[in-house]
Amino acid sequence: MTNAIELHNITRTFGRSTALDGVTVSIPDGSICGLLGRNGAGKTTIMSIIAGQDRPTSGRVEVLGERPFENEAVLSRISFVRDNQRYPDNYRLHHVLRIAPDFAPNWNADVANELVDGFRIPARTPIKKFSRGQLSSVAIVLGLASRAPVTLLDEPYLGLDITARAMFHDVLLRDYSERPRTVLLSTHLIEESEALFDRVVIVDQGRIRADVASDATGELAFTLSGTTDAVDELSANQPVLRVHAVTGLKSVTIEGQADDALLERAEQLGARVGVASLPDLVVAFGAGTPDSSRPTTPSISQPAAQKGVRA
Amino acid sequence: MKAIASTVKLHLNLREYTFVVPLSITGMVAAISVLISLIFMRSGSVPGSAEWIYGSQANPGILYALAGFLVYMGVASVATTFPFALSLGATRRAFVAGTLVWYAITAAYIAVILAVLAAIEVATGHWFAGFYIFDVNVLGAGDTGRLLTIVFLGVLSALTIGGVFGAAWIRFAARGPQLIAVGVVLTLAILTIVIVPEAAAVFAAFRLWWLAVAAGVVIVLAATGSWLLLRPAIVR
Numbered sequence: 016m017t018n019a020i021e022l023h024n025i026t027r028t029f030g031r032s033t034a035l036d037g038v039t040v041s042i043p044d045g046s047i048c049g050l051l052g053r054n055g056a057g058k059t060t061i062m063s064i065i066a067g068q069d070r071p072t073s074g075r076v077e078v079l080g081e082r083p084f085e086n087e088a089v090l091s092r093i094s095f096v097r098d099n100q101r102y103p104d105n106y107r108l109h110h111v112l113r114i115a116p117d118f119a120p121n122w123n124a125d126v127a128n129e130l131v132d133g134f135r136i137p138a139r140t141p142i143k144k145f146s147r148g149q150l151s152s153v154a155i156v157l158g159l160a161s162r163a164p165v166t167l168l169d170e171p172y173l174g175l176d177i178t179a180r181a182m183f184h185d186v187l188l189r190d191y192s193e194r195p196r197t198v199l200l201s202t203h204l205i206e207e208s209e210a211l212f213d214r215v216v217i218v219d220q221g222r223i224r225a226d227v228a229s230d231a232t233g234e235l236a237f238t239l240s241g242t243t244d245a246v247d248e249l250s251a252n253q254p255v256l257r258v259h260a261v262t263g264l265k266s267v268t269i270e271g272q273a274d275d276a277l278l279e280r281a282e283q284l285g286a287r288v289g290v291a292s293l294p295d296l297v298v299a300f301g302a303g304t305p306d307s308s309r310p311t312t313p314s315i316s317q318p319a320a321q322k323g324v325r326a
Numbered sequence: 327m328k329a330i331a332s333t334v335k336l337h338l339n340l341r342e343y344t345f346v347v348p349l350s351i352t353g354m355v356a357a358i359s360v361l362i363s364l365i366f367m368r369s370g371s372v373p374g375s376a377e378w379i380y381g382s383q384a385n386p387g388i389l390y391a392l393a394g395f396l397v398y399m400g401v402a403s404v405a406t407t408f409p410f411a412l413s414l415g416a417t418r419r420a421f422v423a424g425t426l427v428w429y430a431i432t433a434a435y436i437a438v439i440l441a442v443l444a445a446i447e448v449a450t451g452h453w454f455a456g457f458y459i460f461d462v463n464v465l466g467a468g469d470t471g472r473l474l475t476i477v478f479l480g481v482l483s484a485l486t487i488g489g490v491f492g493a494a495w496i497r498f499a500a501r502g503p504q505l506i507a508v509g510v511v512l513t514l515a516i517l518t519i520v521i522v523p524e525a526a527a528v529f530a531a532f533r534l535w536w537l538a539v540a541a542g543v544v545i546v547l548a549a550t551g552s553w554l555l556l557r558p559a560i561v562r
Contacts, residue, residue: 068412069560087329090415097561101409104402105340114339117332118414157413 019044019165019197020065025074027060027221034060035071036221042197042214047187049212049229050201051293053301057221058201059097062167065199066095078165091120094163096154098170102142109138111153119161126190127160133182147174155183159190168200172208180207187211205294215293217300224300233290236299237273240266241286249281256299268299329416333424334431336411337403344428348392348436352443355391359459373456382458389464392436393484400488403428404552405495409561422553425489433481437474440465444473472534479541486548493555502555 020042027035035057042048050058063069064076067083067090076082083089102111108131116122134152137145142153151173158168172180188211191198202208215232217225225235236256239246246265254270273281273288281288291299338344363373363382371378403425411421444460448468452458466472494502521528 063561066412067417069562070558085417085419087417087420090417091329093415096413097409100413101406103336103340103407103410105343106410110339114332114336115414117335118329118416 017044018042019046019079020199021075021077022061022064023075023077025061025064025071025076027057027064027069028072034221035064038074038218038221038223040216040223040226042199042216044197045195046214047191047198047200047211048214048216049205049208050199050216050218051205051297052201052218052224053297056218056301058218059169060221061218062095062169062199062201063097065165066090066093066167068095091118092164093167094119094158094161094165095167096157096169098151098154098173100150100154104143106142107139108136108142108153111142111157115157115161119163121162121164121194123160123162123190126162126186127156130156130159130182130186133186134179148176148179149174151175152179159186162190162194162196164196166196166198168198170201170203172202172204180204184208184211205297206292209293217297219301225296229293232293232296234272236268236270236291236296238266238268238289238291238295239273239281239286240264240289241281241284245281245284245286249277249284249286257302268295270299329420330424330427332414333411333416333421334427336407336414336416337425337428338431343399344432345435347395348432349439351391351395352388352439355388356459359385359387360453360457363455363457378456379458382456383462383467385458385462386464388440388459388462389480393480396481396484397488397491399432400429400485401492401495402488403485404489404492404556408492408496408556408559412561418556418559422549422556425552426486426549429482429485429489432485433478436481437477440477441470441473444468445470475538479538479545483541483544483548486545486552490548490551490555493552493559497555497559506551 018041020040022038022040025035025038026033038057038061040061050061052058060069064071065078065083067078067086070084076084078089079092081089083093112124112127112131115127116124130152134149134155136149136152136156140149142150145153151171152175155168155171158166158171171183175183187198200208200211209229212229215225215227215229216223225232227235239249241249241264243260243263243265246267250267250269253267255267256270257268259266268291278288362385366378366381367373371381407425408421412418416424440460444465447453447458447460452461460473461468464476466476491503491506494506496502498505
């Protein structure tokens with residue numbers, strides 16, 4: 016399988032601040048990839064670099080086999096609307112719908128009209144007066160109706176009501192099945208969008224913490240819960256990502272997989288061992304400073320059985 | 327080329343701003359000029375007299391009114407349109423080139439409109455009442471060729487000046503336009519200091535084409551500045 020997007024050791028600094036620190040990630044052609052992480056983790060910066068709106072301080076980026084920056088041929092095949100997208104003064108919806116097809120060779124007016132109707136985007140209100148949800152709706156219209164081979168959706172759910180979110184899922188999946196493309200979607204609504212992803216990238220503090228097939232996320236970490244003493248004993252010398260404790264009880268998320276010895280000892284101590292869910296993983300990877308002594312980019316490309324982990 | 331054409335269309339997308347607002351501003355200036363003329367008439371001035379024509383043709387109102395709006399248009403054409411153009415997939419190179427083409431289209435449109443209005447004004451004996459709005463000194467005083475040149479270069483200058491301020495804002499936020507303003511003021515001050523001792527000789531030797539050259543220099547400097555500022559600019 017070829018990769019639509021490849022980032023090699025990308026670093027991006029803004030003055031003394033490091034937004035991206037040695038990011039290496041590949042997004043396979045035709046996949047729907049979730050880009051997950053906390054606010055300020057570097058998700059939008061990654062998308063900006065992929066879309067040629069920004070340039071890395073060092074490292075190499077290739078989209079559809081070419082460098083995107085100032086590359087007209089590549090940029091015409093990328094759609095990226097930022098979560099804080101600015102529009103020209105006095106723009107209304109019809110201005111957006113009139114100009115977008117000029118830049119998007121695969122623009123589909125039927126998809127655009129369906130989304131505009133479904134989201135109930137106001138036609139007469141200036142875009143600068145739109146609510147957060149209405150701005151997200153316009154971004155989704157641009158993102159999906161463009162049918163760009165590389166579609167970057169930056170927090171598309173912001174402010175959307177549940178009906179609108181469901182429609183977005185439906186149209187994305189239907190149109191994706193008709194016209195497969197590479198979709199990179201950043202979101203904080205992980206549980207709601209998890210089913211869309213066939214790949215997941217977790218980023219924190221400018222570093223890739225996980226890059227795996229979505230059905231292999233369970234292999235990245237496991238949870239241990241029980242009495243504080245039991246959990247402390249079981250998690251000793253383990254790469255603990257996150258700790259949650261209440262009086263006498265403790266729960267930890269541990270990177271990697273539980274081995275047979277740990278499972279056996281947990282059973283003896285009455286502790287529970289479970290698969291870390293995707294939201295658990297994002298919370299855990301974002302909970303603290305990554306330990307530089309550990310590998311920072313677990314990469315599992317093939318689905319694998321949940322070995323050695325009992326739910 | 328396709329991206330440049332698309333950028334021109336992006337600017338023309340707000341058609342009312344390119345084609346209608348300059349007309350409405352011109353109309354307002356015309357109305358105000360007529361009102362001022364009526365005040366002079368009521369105070370005893372005689373339409374058609376030498377004093378009336380001299381005073382009326384010295385009115386530069388049309389220039390000032392349009393200049394402010396055009397500089398704003400130039401700023402907005404970059405400051406608010408550049409991020410959207412990049413989101414649509416335009417390259418910086420295509421954006422700058424397309425924006426310059428749009429500036430030229432706008433300048434030509436306004437030049438032709440004012441030339442037509444000036445021709446009508448002259449043909450109707452200054453609107454049948456001796457009102458001078460377009461047949462004024464700053465627009466060539468009835469010389470159509472001069473009017474077209476003045477308006478085209480003037481509009482292009484205003485738009486490119488606005489554009490470079492917008493580009494500076496995109497690149498350096500509020501500090502950008504401030505630095506350009508300080509640089510322009512310092513340059514003009516130094517030029518003035520240098521020229522002042524020879525001011526009388528300079529004024530005596532002055533030729534109108536100097537202004538055309540000055541406008542050309544301003545346009546080239548501002549357009550080059552916009553490109554240099556936007557070439558590495560990022561959207562955040």
